[in-house]
Amino acid sequence: MDEKDLIRKAKKGDTLALSTLLQQNYSFLVRYLMKVTLHPQNAEDLTQETMLKCIEKIQLYNGESKFSSWLITIATNLFIDQQRRKKREKNWQKQQQALRKMKWNAANRNEEWTDVLDVLAQINEDIRMPIVLKHYYGYSYEEIGKMMGIAEGTVKSRVSNGLKRVRKELAELEGE
Numbered sequence: 151m152d153e154k155d156l157i158r159k160a161k162k163g164d165t166l167a168l169s170t171l172l173q174q175n176y177s178f179l180v181r182y183l184m185k186v187t188l189h190p191q192n193a194e195d196l197t198q199e200t201m202l203k204c205i206e207k208i209q210l211y212n213g214e215s216k217f218s219s220w221l222i223t224i225a226t227n228l229f230i231d232q233q234r235r236k237k238r239e240k241n242w243q244k245q246q247q248a249l250r251k252m253k254w255n256a257a258n259r260n261e262e263w264t265d266v267l268d269v270l271a272q273i274n275e276d277i278r279m280p281i282v283l284k285h286y287y288g289y290s291y292e293e294i295g296k297m298m299g300i301a302e303g304t305v306k307s308r309v310s311n312g313l314k315r316v317r318k319e320l321a322e323l324e325g326e
Contacts, residue, residue, distance in 0.1 A: 180197045199228050200225040269316050273316070277311070280298065280309045281312045
């Protein structure tokens with residue numbers, strides 16, 4: 151049975167046809183991912199994820215490209231998503247490390263704003279930045295707007311809403 155027949159049957163729910171398609175493309179996909187990831191275990195994991203995604207989305211295969219090309223597209227997108235997650239995780243870890251250092255320094259100087267740092271760390275940087283610029287550095291709303299490239303009214307809104315959230319979070323911390 152040729153690939154087109156297998157695809158047609160797989161799209162109609164024939165699990166044996168789908169299994170055959172996946173078996174025929176498995177080693178090809180692993181070799182591709184080995185070259186991309188340079189990590190055998192990661193290549194195997196991504197191949198498994200790709201196969202699962204293929205099973206879920208076989209109905210979306212439109213036949214415009216070779217089946218193996220479709221699988222490579224899925225695998226490539228999964229790899230790119232994985233790399234983005236790793237980058238976000240690494241950035242988050244760096245931020246947490248910097249926060250711990252700031253809290254340690256504040257505690258060593260007997261400053262009592264470690265709770266504020268905890269709350270600020272939970273707020274999106276688009277809101278955190280105007281709060282810090284306004285209340286820690288004393289910049290005007292107009293100056294902050296120019297620095298951030300946003301309207302003065304937007305700065306006022308972000309500071310106001312951000313401070314409400316900070317106050318609420320701090321009140322909850324004090325209530326614990």
